[in-house]
Amino acid sequence: xxxxxxxxxxxxxxxxxxxxxxxxxxxxxxxxxxxxxxxxxxxxxxxxxxxxxxxxxxxxxxxxxxxxxxxxxxxxxxxxxxxxxxxxxxxxxxxxxxxxxxxxxxxxxxxxxxxxxxxxx
Amino acid sequence: xxxxxxxxxxxxxxxxxxxxxxxxxxxxxxxxxxxxxxxxxxxxxxxxxxxxxxxxxxxxxxxxxxxxxxxxxxxxxxxxxxxxxxxxxxxxxxxxxxxxxxxxxxxxxxxxxxxxxxxxxxxxxxxxxxxxxxxxxxxxxxxxxxxxxxxxxxxxxxxxxxxxxxxxxxxxxxxxxxxxxxxxxxxxxxxxxxxxxxxxxxxxxxxxxxxxxxxxxxxxxxxxxxxxxxxxxxxxxxxxxxxxxxxxxxxxxxxxxxxxxxxxxxxxxxxxxxxxxxxxxxxxxxxxxxxxxxxxxxxxxxxxxxxxxxxxxxxxxxxxxxxxxxxxxxxxxxxxxxxxxxxxxxxxxxxxxxxxxxxxxxxxxxxxxxxxxxxxxxxxxxxxxxxxxxxxxxxxxxxxxxxxxxxxxxxxxxxxxxxxxxxxxxxxxxxxxxxxxxxxxxxxxxxxxxxxxxxxxxxxxxxxxxxxxxxxxxxxxxxxxxxxxxxxxxxxxxxxxxxxxxxxxxxxxxxxxxxxxxx
Numbered sequence: 001x002x003x004x005x006x007x008x009x010x011x012x013x014x015x016x017x018x019x020x021x022x023x024x025x026x027x028x029x030x031x032x033x034x035x036x037x038x039x040x041x042x043x044x045x046x047x048x049x050x051x052x053x054x055x056x057x058x059x060x061x062x063x064x065x066x067x068x069x070x071x072x073x074x075x076x077x078x079x080x081x082x083x084x085x086x087x088x089x090x091x092x093x094x095x096x097x098x099x100x101x102x103x104x105x106x107x108x109x110x111x112x113x114x115x116x117x118x119x120x121x
Numbered sequence: 122x123x124x125x126x127x128x129x130x131x132x133x134x135x136x137x138x139x140x141x142x143x144x145x146x147x148x149x150x151x152x153x154x155x156x157x158x159x160x161x162x163x164x165x166x167x168x169x170x171x172x173x174x175x176x177x178x179x180x181x182x183x184x185x186x187x188x189x190x191x192x193x194x195x196x197x198x199x200x201x202x203x204x205x206x207x208x209x210x211x212x213x214x215x216x217x218x219x220x221x222x223x224x225x226x227x228x229x230x231x232x233x234x235x236x237x238x239x240x241x242x243x244x245x246x247x248x249x250x251x252x253x254x255x256x257x258x259x260x261x262x263x264x265x266x267x268x269x270x271x272x273x274x275x276x277x278x279x280x281x282x283x284x285x286x287x288x289x290x291x292x293x294x295x296x297x298x299x300x301x302x303x304x305x306x307x308x309x310x311x312x313x314x315x316x317x318x319x320x321x322x323x324x325x326x327x328x329x330x331x332x333x334x335x336x337x338x339x340x341x342x343x344x345x346x347x348x349x350x351x352x353x354x355x356x357x358x359x360x361x362x363x364x365x366x367x368x369x370x371x372x373x374x375x376x377x378x379x380x381x382x383x384x385x386x387x388x389x390x391x392x393x394x395x396x397x398x399x400x401x402x403x404x405x406x407x408x409x410x411x412x413x414x415x416x417x418x419x420x421x422x423x424x425x426x427x428x429x430x431x432x433x434x435x436x437x438x439x440x441x442x443x444x445x446x447x448x449x450x451x452x453x454x455x456x457x458x459x460x461x462x463x464x465x466x467x468x469x470x471x472x473x474x475x476x477x478x479x480x481x482x483x484x485x486x487x488x489x490x491x492x493x494x495x496x497x498x499x500x501x502x503x504x505x506x507x508x509x510x511x512x513x514x515x516x517x518x519x520x521x522x523x524x525x526x527x528x529x530x531x532x533x534x535x536x537x538x539x540x541x542x543x544x545x546x547x548x549x550x551x552x553x554x555x556x557x558x559x560x561x562x563x564x565x566x567x568x569x570x571x572x573x574x575x576x577x578x579x580x581x582x583x584x585x586x587x588x589x590x591x592x593x594x595x596x597x598x599x600x601x602x603x604x605x606x607x608x609x610x611x612x613x614x615x616x617x618x619x620x621x622x623x624x625x626x627x628x629x630x631x632x633x634x635x636x637x638x639x640x
Contacts, residue, residue: 035353035355066238
């Protein structure tokens with residue numbers, strides 16, 4: 001049970017955390033885990049990404065999940081969010097493509113243009 | 122055995138034969154002859170290459186390149202460029218590269234602003250985006266009547282299909298004196314082709330909960346039910362988790378933040394009947410009875426679940442409420458069309474390049490929705506019709522592509538916005554098949570309570586089935602319109618009233634399709 005003041009504190013903390021998280025961790029990978037995404041293999045993609053992240057010892061990468069963005073025909077969709085850079089949204093991701101994105105985008109900083117749906121600031 | 126450098130597979134099936142594949146194959150052989158390639162390259166006939174509706178297509182091996190929708194004049198280029206020089210003719214190729222600048226329209230989103238960004242299973246991420254600020258504002262600064270008036274002033278209209286103003290609905294129930302009032306969220310989403318509520322509940326369950334809390338405070342309800350269809354397993358899981366978290370944080374429960382207001386939210390799982398999307402049938406089903414509609418009046422707002430005043434709202438309607446309270450009715454009045462404020466979530470299916478879901482302001486034209494969010498027509502075929510509003514919707518022909526998608530603009534053309542489902546059909550679509558499947562659906566889903574609907578749908582199905590099998594007469598078309606019009610006027614609930622609109626619009630706008638089956 002919490003009071004309203006607690007709630008405000010949590011809100012502030014969460015707001016800061018969401019920012020901090022991005023600076024502590026260099027990169028955040030967000031996987032869309034809606035019904036369509038899961039049906040198209042988002043769970044396998046997440047496993048592949050986690051696997052790749054731990055194999056390569058990427059300690060500054062955070063992997064998290066979210067709901068659908070709406071582009072069901074391009075699921076699984078993943079976002080790569082980097083502090084101070086544009087957010088890149090990839091679509092139609094398979095486990096192989098996910099591994100390629102880790103190798104090229106996360107490690108070498110090169111956006112894999114073939115899979116990009118959109119780039120937002 | 123002779124060695125060939127490359128094989129060209131020519132797909133031969135019903136579609137490609139119709140599109141003149143034989144002629145194209147001859148042309149291909151002529152071009153190969155011209156370039157002296159007959160010794161190096163072999164032409165093979167195969168079955169369909171599993172690309173549906175793509176005219177004549179060929180695959181070149183070992184390069185694994187497929188060319189679609191070929192015309193006779195394209196072949197000299199393919200032979201010259203690809204087979205002779207080894208350069209892929211990119212403008213004829215099956216396009217698999219993604220669009221590079223798809224617009225998710227997050228800037229203008231209200232309901233789905235967090236879906237696809239935050240983690241739906243973590244309440245703190247929702248709090249971090251300014252979540253439950255509206256709930257705090259309502260509890261500490263606003264009286265229930267002020268909340269009702271704010272929603273009334275915002276002009277929020279129900280998103281379930283009928284478009285009844287939400288604030289007015291609440292104002293019927295709010296002043297009533299009763300021991301118990303209920304808020305029921307209609308998450309049954311049975312309209313074929315609609316999945317907008319699923320995304321809201323999956324992507325941002327706390328937004329729905331916050332909306333429910335505000336609605337419950339406004340009308341004085343201490344208990345709320347979310348009636349959700351059983352197929353939405355992930356939604357149920359995430360909503361249960363969200364309710365649990367909200368209870369742990371004291372956002373739900375008894376005497377919330379010392380305000381003296383109690384609220385409990387419970388999930389009821391539906392068994393998948395279309396009729397249970399109708400509010401009174403939904404209430405019957407929730408009470409544990411057979412899902413058949415009740416007679417109105419008394420309306421649920423006065424006498425609903427267990428004969429207590431009950432407000433039934435759609436998920437999308439409720440999900441609009443937190444933003445309205447947080448930013449005020451004046452802010453909401455700057456978005457959307459004059460008749461109906463805010464945004465609408467559309468689900469798009471059929472022959473578009475990028476089927477899926479988009480949220481756009483009310484009053485966005487159908488053309489914009491199809492071209493910008495749907496990526497345009499698939500395979501560059503021409504637009505024939507769009508079924509707007511689900512099975513109970515209206516077939517819009519080509520000349521109505523620029524109609525504004527909001528309640529009153531559509532009403533001018535006798536159309537409805539409905540649940541926001543848009544089924545796009547290209548030149549190949551056959552309206553007889555479409556209408557047949559819609560009427561079959563209604564016949565199957567009719568609950569049997571009233572005569573016009575149960576008998577009417579059976580007769581309608583018999584007529585359309587006859588037309589489909591080539592046994593129909595032109596008089597059958599007028600008979601179908603007449604019967605469905607009678608059903609529209611005499612049926613007990615919206616289910617029996619529904620077939621009129623698709624039937625009338627299909628027959629009025631695409632009569633030629635039906636006549637083609639009669640000969």
